Amino acid sequence: MKVHLWAMGASSDAWVTEGEDLYRKRIDRYLPFEYKCIQPSKSNQKNVVLAEEAKWLLQQFDASASRVILLDEKGPQLTSVNFATKLETWRQGSHKRLIFVIGSAYGFDQKVYDRSDGLLGISAMTLPHQLCRLMMLEQIYRACTILRGESYHHA
Numbered sequence: 001m002k003v004h005l006w007a008m009g010a011s012s013d014a015w016v017t018e019g020e021d022l023y024r025k026r027i028d029r030y031l032p033f034e035y036k037c038i039q040p041s042k043s044n045q046k047n048v049v050l051a052e053e054a055k056w057l058l059q060q061f062d063a064s065a066s067r068v069i070l071l072d073e074k075g076p077q078l079t080s081v082n083f084a085t086k087l088e089t090w091r092q093g094s095h096k097r098l099i100f101v102i103g104s105a106y107g108f109d110q111k112v113y114d115r116s117d118g119l120l121g122i123s124a125m126t127l128p129h130q131l132c133r134l135m136m137l138e139q140i141y142r143a144c145t146i147l148r149g150e151s152y153h154h155a
Contacts, residue, residue, distance in 0.1 A: 001091045001098055002032040003140065006060075007133045008053055008104040009040050016130040023137035030144035031091075035137065046106045054109035057101065061115060067095040068116045071102045071136065073126070075119030080153060083120075084143035100140075102132055 012020060020035065027033045038056065041049040061068055067090055078086060090098050100120070101112075108116075122135055145152035 001093070001096060002034060003027075003087075003091070004034045004036075004097060004099040005102070005133070005136055005140065006035075006057075006099060007037045007102040007129065009037060009102075009129050011037055012130045012133065016134055019134045020137055023134070023141045026141045027137065027144060030141075030148070033140075037133075040104060049104060050106055050109040053104060054111045057112050058115060061099070062097070065096040066099050067093060067097070068099050068101065069118050069120050070108055070112065070116045071100060071122060071132065072107065072119040073121055073124070075121035077121040077124065080139060080142050081146060083139055084146035087140070087143045088147055100136060102129060102136065105129070 011017070024033070024035050038053075041052045043049050043052070069090075087098075101108075101116075103112075122132055122139075127135070142153050
């Protein structure tokens with residue numbers, strides 16, 4: 001199964017991009033992985049932005065081949081060990097793709113929530129999207145090392 005992390009929004013600042021590249025390279029040693037940033041809508045109207053993002057996202061999700069997990073403040077927050085276990089459970093499923101999606105500043109359209117297979121929270125605090133992307137990349141890498149029993153994660 002290929003794991004994807006998709007982030008709605010513009011490219012990152014240089015220091016974030018450096019961190020993203022570091023973790024992407026590390027993750028690639030463990031599993032098939034794709035990371036991409038989706039260019040934001042040019043509109044400033046929330047309803048327009050959400051509708052445009054929903055249209056694009058829903059076209060990308062294969063109905064039965066993709067498990068979609070939305071990163072959302074309402075989602076459960078897991079420890080790194082629990083996330084690693086959950087990631088392995090998802091990867092052992094029948095789907096061809098596991099897609100984590102970080103929404104734009106407005107979150108997600110209801111149609112995207114309806115299509116998703118679950119929510120995952122990163123923090124109860126509001127985070128800039130750049131940090132959220134970097135944190136999720138690091139947690140995917142950490143999960144890989146936990147599952148292999150490597151020393152990166154100190155329990």
